[in-house]
Amino acid sequence: VALDELTVIERYFRPLAGEGAFDFFDDAGLLSVPSDRDLVVTTDMVAAGVHFLPGDPPDSIARKALRVNLSDLAAKGAMPRAYLLSLALGERTGEAWIEAFAKGLEADQREFSVTLLGGDTIVVAEGPLISIAAFGLVEKGRMVHRFGGRPGDALYVSGVIGAGAAGLALLRHEAGPWQKLPNETRKWLIGRYRVPEPRLALAPALTACASAAMDISDGLVGDCDKLAAASRCSAEIAAEQVPLPAGLDHGGDAATLTRLLTGGDDYEILAAMPPEREAAFRNMAGEAGVPVARIGALGAGGGQTQVTLAGRDFPLYQRAFVHGARRKR
């Protein structure tokens, strides 16, 4: 970047400053937390070649970096308020990239009612790499955890599973049934990989009904393993009940189905639901306009999630998608 960083802040980031950011004329931001709310904090990094492709549009990179964090807040039942942005630019990142990146953030700030509280910009040999820390508020004592699920709870997912994985496969020109889809559908799948949809509309239904929840970032099956382990339960998923992208016919092909169930980049919600609250959850989700589907249940015991197809054990060649060696901590 030939640009002075103060100029970058002045031109592109200052318009993103919200309450408590002091227009970035300070060392730190200030966040007021109402006394009836808890603050939920999360952080996720995205890097070129790991979470996005180097040629992806800068505005979609910005939106993905923000949305993967908002997705974590949604799964905890929290409504987002603000975020911090750490941006490591590559030595050859130009002003046009930064401008488009900031425009992506601006669009999503409006869409999700969040503002930028502060940040740091550095230049490194290899970039860009973006780390966001996001802050959300939840009614005191009502944060939804990964643990808390109990044997007998139903498992639900929002939206469809495998769209992000199919989008990435398309961007990588990998063979599969996604290649046969109409142009519009392929564009939609790629869009789901590049710009996930954080399910914030589902947050109230989760705090009201769920015993446990998490967002699905590394593939449904592996993430279900994590929810079950944190809840000290076993888990069963019936593959035919998992909503897949419309028109994507895996034809019973094990490799394709595995890819969709374990491919990652879904950013949908996986939630455990006590049976007596299932009806209320479906109602609330319906009113919020978020499709949800029952895909299985938690059981007693432990071990890895058992996946069945039409009542028979379905063998998986992998359980989770590894972004480089990315793991949530």
Add this chain to the structure above:
Amino acid sequence: VALDELTVIERYFRPLAGEGAFDFFDDAGLLSVPSDRDLVVTTDMVAAGVHFLPGDPPDSIARKALRVNLSDLAAKGAMPRAYLLSLALGERTGEAWIEAFAKGLEADQREFSVTLLGGDTIVVAEGPLISIAAFGLVEKGRMVHRFGGRPGDALYVSGVIGAGAAGLALLRHEAGPWQKLPNETRKWLIGRYRVPEPRLALAPALTACASAAMDISDGLVGDCDKLAAASRCSAEIAAEQVPLPAGLDHGGDAATLTRLLTGGDDYEILAAMPPEREAAFRNMAGEAGVPVARIGALGAGGGQTQVTLAGRDFPLYQRAFVHGARRKR
């Protein structure tokens, strides 16, 4: 890293989890903010070759990454509570590095009573790069800002200025009076570059007395420019009043003195003090065990900080140290 990331978390990061981190068995952390406190949030990245040298000990890299953030909180009058860690490991970073890095964090968590709330670990071609977001609490409405200084306010600094710059010059084998210092002093200067001292003990004195404050990360003069600009004031610094590292005789050499006054990596506090509160500030700082010195004053008008030496204008060949193109936003 050959290690599975879940193993890394289990072995090295789980012991750092504090209240609200749920032992990292969740997607996000929970921070309770007492109703009489505001939450101050800040973020800073450090990268190899920019903020530390590739061969620096991993425990000192960890401590620097955390301390530069705690230093921001100190300058705002906030007491640190917790932090989030985003860690981008290099492809060749080994387990011994991670172990030593975590040990550095552990030592500083004890020293500064902070705990790890959550984080994210990824692997990139070039690393390590560390982004920390830190959270501190300050009495409601008492955060100290960069703006707020007024003409006539005295300017104070904590500790000594130029130690970090001299330490970096030593590590880079650069010629200068630092080369003639005794072994012990040179070690101390290098230690100041690698592991800065966040002036948290000064926070109560700042909230009680300062009209404005910031931490000095990019060099005294350039950072004073920022404080003065944010406060819409001019500023004057008398170079002979700036406390320099003991024994470091610049002999009136302009290049050496400039280096010390603009070299960065001080992580001391620069504060503006209304005259009627100077005595109270000096008393409180003394009781807290933090040396402070009056180095100049804010004035009416604007423009760059005027530096004088023995009453004469002192010419600077640079005003601020640029870490790569690092700037605080």
